[in-house]
Amino acid sequence: MVDINDKITFKYIYPEDLRDLYVNGLFGGVTPRKEIYAHFYSERHPIPKTVVHDINKKNGTLGPQIDVDQGGDIVRFIQASIVMDLKTAISFRNWLDGRIEFVQQSKDEEKNA
Numbered sequence: 863m864v865d866i867n868d869k870i871t872f873k874y875i876y877p878e879d880l881r882d883l884y885v886n887g888l889f890g891g892v893t894p895r896k897e898i899y900a901h902f903y904s905e906r907h908p909i910p911k912t913v914v915h916d917i918n919k920k921n922g923t924l925g926p927q928i929d930v931d932q933g934g935d936i937v938r939f940i941q942a943s944i945v946m947d948l949k950t951a952i953s954f955r956n957w958l959d960g961r962i963e964f965v966q967q968s969k970d971e972e973k974n975a
Contacts, residue, residue, distance in 0.1 A: 883941040899945045903938040 883902065890900035911933045916925030946954065 885941055887938075889938075893945065897945050897947050898951045899943065901940050901943045903940050906937055906939065908933050908935075908937045 884904055885902040886905045888900045888902045890898065893899055911931040912929075913927055913931075914929040915927050917923070918925045
């Protein structure tokens with residue numbers, strides 16, 4: 863006969879290279895296997911590909927900028943990508959709904975205090 867426990871403990875293990883990510887948005891969809899994917903990104907202005915300056919002929923110092931190759935208006939840097947099945951996506955949505963509700967209630971309480 864198999865003993866069935868009335869509780870279970872999950873231990874969380876964090877890899878040494880775990881990092882916190884700040885994201886501004888996400889882009890995603892559904893895979894051919896009907897899994898849900900999302901690419902989380904942060905936005906910023908692009909770092910120029912090249913910048914051209916004049917050189918002062920009198921003293922050889924750096925003069926004014928005369929050209930810049932920006933490579934776009936805004937960069938969306940993909941911070942992380944996730945893929946999950948429907949059951950996990952529903953669980954994630956429910957968890958996220960709970961956090962959103964908590965934050966909204968906290969902000970409402972602060973306004974009314």
